[in-house]
Amino acid sequence: MALEHTDSLVYTPTWVVATVCFIIVLISLCVERTLHRLGKLLIRKRQDELFAALQKLKEELMLLGFISLLLTVFQGLISRICIPTHLSNFMLPCKKSNIVHPNGTEHYSNPAANNSQRLLFEDTNSGHCLHEGKAPLLPLEALHQLHIFIFVLAVVHVIFCVTIMTLGAARIRQWKSWEDSVRNEIKSKKGLTGGNDAYVHNTDHQDFLNERGAGYWRKAAVVSWMMSLFKQFYASVTKSEYKAMRQGFIKKHYPDDPEYNFHHHVMQTLAVDFKKVIGVSWYLWLFVVVFLLLNVAGWNTYFWLSFLPLILLLLVGAKLQHIITRLAQEVVVERNIHDHEAQLQVTETKRDNHEVHEAAPPVKPSDDYFWFSSPALVLILIHFILFQNSFEIGFFFWILFTYGFHSCIMDKLGFIIPRLIVGLIVQVLCSYSTLPLYAIVTQMGSTIKFKEPFKSSEESTRGPIEASQIQMQSMAKESPQSAQNSEF
DSSP states (O other), rough: OOOOTOOOOOOHHHHHHHHHHHHHHHHHHHHHHHHHHHHHHHTTOOOEEEEEEEEHHHHHHHHHHHHHHHHHHHHHHHHHHHEEEHHHHSSSSSEEEEEEOTTSOEEEOGGOSSSSSOOHHHHHHHHHHHHOOOSSOOOOHHHHHHHHHHHHHHHHHHHHHHHHHHHHHHHHTTTTHHHHHHHHHHHHHHHOSSOOOOOOOHHHHHHHHHHEEEEEEEEHHHHHHHHHHHHTOOOOSSHHHHHHHHHHHHHHOOOTTTOHHHHHHHHHHHHHHHHHHOOHHHHHHHHHEEEEEEHHTOOOHHHHHTHHHHHHHHHHHHHHHHHHHHHHHHHHHHHHHHHHHHHSSOOOTTOOOHHHOOOOOOOOOOOGGSSSGGHHHHHHHHHHHHHHHHHHHHHHHHHHHHTTTTTTTGGOHHHHHHHHHHHOOOHHHHIIIHHHHHHHHGGGGOOOOOOOOOOOHHHHSSSHHHHHHHHHHHHHHHHHHHHHHHHH
């Protein structure tokens, strides 16, 4: 009868087992109750989109727990799979030092495995591979470290997404004063004219066309793209641009309600997109697999890959700014054609040339301004940028706490500092420039992104309590009439 291992669970004091289980269960219940109360709070505040994002977060946590369960259940089976020795020395993240013994045999030692972590039954699970002259496919210690890496990656991604969405939403809330001023201006015009045609804000609209659409050099593609590239670093969205895009959106989708709360709509669509961004899609997990495959010693994959999110972020920001420029240029071209036709039809005796110049038309949203006529592609790129940046930062901290700062897998100090600086730049630029740009520019598509129930301009400004009180009053007024109808 084989002797049982003295470190197994049957030789562990019961008070130790009970204490550890109690702590783990207590932490799990605290996290679960916190998420549950947060969901009830969002429902009470009528934040349906954020509640959907919270449900998506729970799904990702469930997927993460399922991956953890699979790694735990099959770790013994995986560690007992043996491969030839020459395959185990191919494409290593760290080079093994070759030690030649006096008897002529060679021994490889891994400098990254100098820590004291050793898992249960590691010698018995992988020892049979050494007896056969082979190497284990994935030792238990490496499997345990991979387990921790996946957990750290998911947690860092969620934290980064919440941080960026919170800062971006705070930036968009600063546009609320612009929305209030526009709606007050429309109300005053309606009071003076008594009509409903109060869309065009001549002064601000003309400023928008002069800033983004006028000029000979702006027509050149290279100059226009270069100006769009640098525009995202300062005043990414101005008041005149906000008013112009608001006017074009309402004119296309809500022509009968010029007082529609466009700012509220932008915030709602951002909350809907947050549900998609916080998740980890299949192509992002595929990227993790490809990255782990290319993590070979001497290739410096970490360093070169850290510039990918910054390049993509600058490209996306430049594209969004270029779309605003094209919107203005299309309006300028249409206005010039209209002025030219009007000038041909009107004689000089009836109208002076200066009087022929009429108000410029609003911008016209269209999917043709976006890559492949798909505004959703921009969200996919932002999703990938956020995940790749969180992957870089999460991978750095995982290596730091698992192997140490001086590990061979950490790279040189000259490679580490630029990676951290680039990650910080991506985080700040995406929060305060790219994400607000995306939230408003993607409203310029042909179709509306988020179709909410129709509300009048008065209902959109009321709170939920006032709206429910008005609804109860209307129901009370209709109840006598419904009773008469039932008697009839």
